[in-house]
Amino acid sequence: MLCELCRRFHALGxxxxxxxxxxxxxxxxxxxxxxGVHKELVAEEDLFxxxxxxxxVVPPRDPALRPSACTPLFLHAYRLREAGAVIHSHGKSAMLATLLGGxxxxxxRLEMIKGLAGHGYRDEVVVPILENTDREEELADTLEAAIRAHPRTHAVLVRAHGVYVWGRDWRQAKAHAEVYDYLFDVYVRMRELGVSR
Ligand SMILES: [Zn+2]
Structure with a gap:
């Protein structure tokens, strides 16, 4: 399933x-x-x-491969939120939303908010935004602090970079990633249109 999700998420940009x-x-x-591998081409034997x-615990077939630089960040979501899957997206909507400041x-008050576990239509979705670092693994400490400071969030944004999203299993993580992507896109468009909710 991990390889299939890599292909799908690559297709989404x-x-x-x-x-x-x-x-x-x-x-x-x-x-x-x-x-550093093409995510749409990752095979089962390449996984760690x-x-x-x-x-x-299990090495990949090719000993020259190294685990994703996101790995220490993934582990915080597993340990602090009992996540079953974590997705890191470099999607444009997530990235652009962080450039709007704050x-x-x-x-x-958007219908799609219901797609986030523990959230209703009228709830305010709050997604913390971290400042980017030169190396991905250097984000681990600030990500941990943001997860602790925002117990309701299922996602953390990184400025000019992307977003980390998790769920209790891969199905919920995928659904959350799709809902957040929708909300980030709408957030950017609302700012363009000069409207707010
Ligand atoms: Zn990244």
Whole structure:
């Protein structure tokens, strides 16, 4: 399933140029794709399995491969939120939404908000925005702090970069990623149109 999701997310523009990433938890194991490879071409034999402390459990076929740079960030969502899958998107809507400023994106009273677990139509969705770093793994500490500070969020944005989204399993993580992508796109368009909710 991880490879299939990589193909789908690449087709959506969420993993262009080998960016982005996905991981799925299976009990105490976390499966992650390798770093710097074309996500739409990742095969089962290329995947790593690590434990929740990041220790290697199953290596990929090619020993030259390295786990995705997102791996320490994925582990925070698994440990702090009992996530079953985490998606990292470089989608344009997420990235553009962060360029509009602020330390969090806020949006409410849109039907699609119901697609986020624990949220109703009238709830305000608050997605924290982190400042980007030179290396992806350097985001791990600020991501952890943002997850702790925003117990209702299922996503954290990174300025001029993208978004991390999680769910209790891959199905919910995929649904959340699609809903957030919709909300980020609408947020940008609302600002263009000069309307607010
Ligand atoms: Zn990234």
């Amino acid at each position: 969420w993993a262009s140029g080998t960016g982005g990433g996905i991981s799925i938890r299976e009990g105490e194991r976390v499966w992650v794709a390798p770093s 399995a690590i434990d929740l402390d990041g220790a290697l 330390d969090a994106l806020r949006i409410s």
